[in-house]
Amino acid sequence: MKKTACLAVFVALVSLILTGCGTGKATEASLFDEKDGIVSQGVIEAQEVSINSKIPGKIAKLYVAEGDEVKAGDILVEISSDEIKAKEDQAKAMVNEAQAAYDAAKGQLEAAQAMLEKAKNGARKQEIAQAQASYDLWLKTYERVKKLYEKGAVSAQKCDEVKTQLEVAAQNLSMAKEGARSEDISAAQAAVVSAQAMEQAAKAKLQEAKGGLEEVRAYLKDTKITSPISGTVTELDADEGELVSTGMSIATVTDLNDMWVEVQVKETDISKIFLGQRVKVKIPAYPDEIFSGKVVRINQKPDFAVKRATNDNGSFDIQAFGVKIKLDNKNKVMRPGMTAFVQFPK
Numbered sequence: 330m331k332k333t334a335c336l337a338v339f340v341a342l343v344s345l346i347l348t349g350c351g352t353g354k355a356t357e358a359s360l361f362d363e364k365d366g367i368v369s370q371g372v373i374e375a376q377e378v379s380i381n382s383k384i385p386g387k388i389a390k391l392y393v394a395e396g397d398e399v400k401a402g403d404i405l406v407e408i409s410s411d412e413i414k415a416k417e418d419q420a421k422a423m424v425n426e427a428q429a430a431y432d433a434a435k436g437q438l439e440a441a442q443a444m445l446e447k448a449k450n451g452a453r454k455q456e457i458a459q460a461q462a463s464y465d466l467w468l469k470t471y472e473r474v475k476k477l478y479e480k481g482a483v484s485a486q487k488c489d490e491v492k493t494q495l496e497v498a499a500q501n502l503s504m505a506k507e508g509a510r511s512e513d514i515s516a517a518q519a520a521v522v523s524a525q526a527m528e529q530a531a532k533a534k535l536q537e538a539k540g541g542l543e544e545v546r547a548y549l550k551d552t553k554i555t556s557p558i559s560g561t562v563t564e565l566d567a568d569e570g571e572l573v574s575t576g577m578s579i580a581t582v583t584d585l586n587d588m589w590v591e592v593q594v595k596e597t598d599i600s601k602i603f604l605g606q607r608v609k610v611k612i613p614a615y616p617d618e619i620f621s622g623k624v625v626r627i628n629q630k631p632d633f634a635v636k637r638a639t640n641d642n643g644s645f646d647i648q649a650f651g652v653k654i655k656l657d658n659k660n661k662v663m664r665p666g667m668t669a670f671v672q673f674p675k
Contacts, residue, residue, distance in 0.1 A: 360611040360670045367601060367673040369592035373612070373656065375665045376584040378558055382408055383551045385574045393562045399582060400559045406567075406579050410552040417549060420542040427535040434531040438524035445517035460505040464498040471495045560584035561661070583665060588656045590622070590669040593649040602627060602652055602673055609672045610656060612663065620663070622671065626653035 361368045386408040393405050471491045478488040564581035567573055590610070594602055602624060610620040631648035654671055656663060663669075 361672040366675045367598050369671050371590040371592040371669055373590050373663055373665055373667045373669050375588040378582050379578045380580040381576050381578050382573050388569050388571050391569050395562055395565045397562045399556045403556050404553050405556050406554040408552040413549050417545045420545045424538040424542050427538040431531040431535045434528040438528045441520040441524040445521050448514045448517045457505045460502040464502045467495040467498040556582050558584055585658055585661045588658045589653055591651050591653045592671050594652050596648040599650050611670045612667050622654040622656045625655045
């Protein structure tokens with residue numbers, strides 16, 4: 330009886346060893362029959378984007394939860410922006426101040442240019458006529474006052490005052506007819522140059538202020554973090570009210586419609602693989618289901634050498650080529666990181 334019992338235990342142990350001791354490890358043979366085609370194993374990958382903040386701050390609001398479907402451009406997270414809004418108000422005030430200074434400088438330049446133009450072109454006809462009328466008026470006035478002075482009706486001082494006004498009117502009329510002197514034109518040109526320098530300096534300060542405002546607004550825009558792709562929120566790493574730093578991962582968005590697996594195919598089998606080839610796929614998580622895929626890339630160079638002796642080449646290494654398969658994941662049961670077994674039908 331003891332010998333029989335020992336024999337039974339031994340058989341049971343051997344059975345456990347041969348079946349993998351109940352570890353649950355999937356094998357290619359347990360999922361596909363290699364008689365029906367080449368079988369290769371790989372790990373499922375997908376387009377994933379880590380969502381992070383460009384600016385440090387407190388999370389004011391989370392718009393999504395794990396498992397939510399999002400579209401490209403949807404707002405996922407909002408960072409508190411009170412301080413940035415205050416900086417925006419300050420930047421706006423600086424722009425307004427710089428704009429006012431620029432407008433004033435521009436007005437001064439226009440006035441200086443007008444004065445220079447007037448100095449070069451001389452007085453207008455209306456101005457000459459006005460100067461002529463003023464001269465004629467003072468000439469008649471002087472003639473009357475002089476006669477009265479000769480009769481003793483007015484004082485010599487009064488006569489001299491009128492004579493002075495007549496001389497001023499005569500000079501104004503002469504200047505209006507002859508135009509400005511060269512030194513007046515030079516002075517007007519210098520005033521234009523100075524006004525131009527002031528206008529350019531004011532313009533530069535205005536551009537600088539506007540640049541500062543745009544920078545603050547860019548930061549303000551960055552407080553609302555959007556998804557760059559359409560997909561599923563597969564991971565959420567932060568909560569509302571939590572402080573986040575620049576570059577810290579807040580969430581992960583995965584496009585479960587864009588999934589693939591890359592497997593290695595021996596060079597002795599690569600001739601049986603072609604672009605567009607439909608394949609069967611199984612994953613251990615769903616052993617009773619068969620998924621499908623399509624070959625979208627065959628590497629032009631081998632990836633590594635597999636030490637495997639064959640009847641054809643003796644003990645030489647067998648090269649392997651990477652083959653990428655685009656997976657059909659319409660029901661979205663596949664996940665990145667899952668093991669996938671691919672069968673290339675004969």
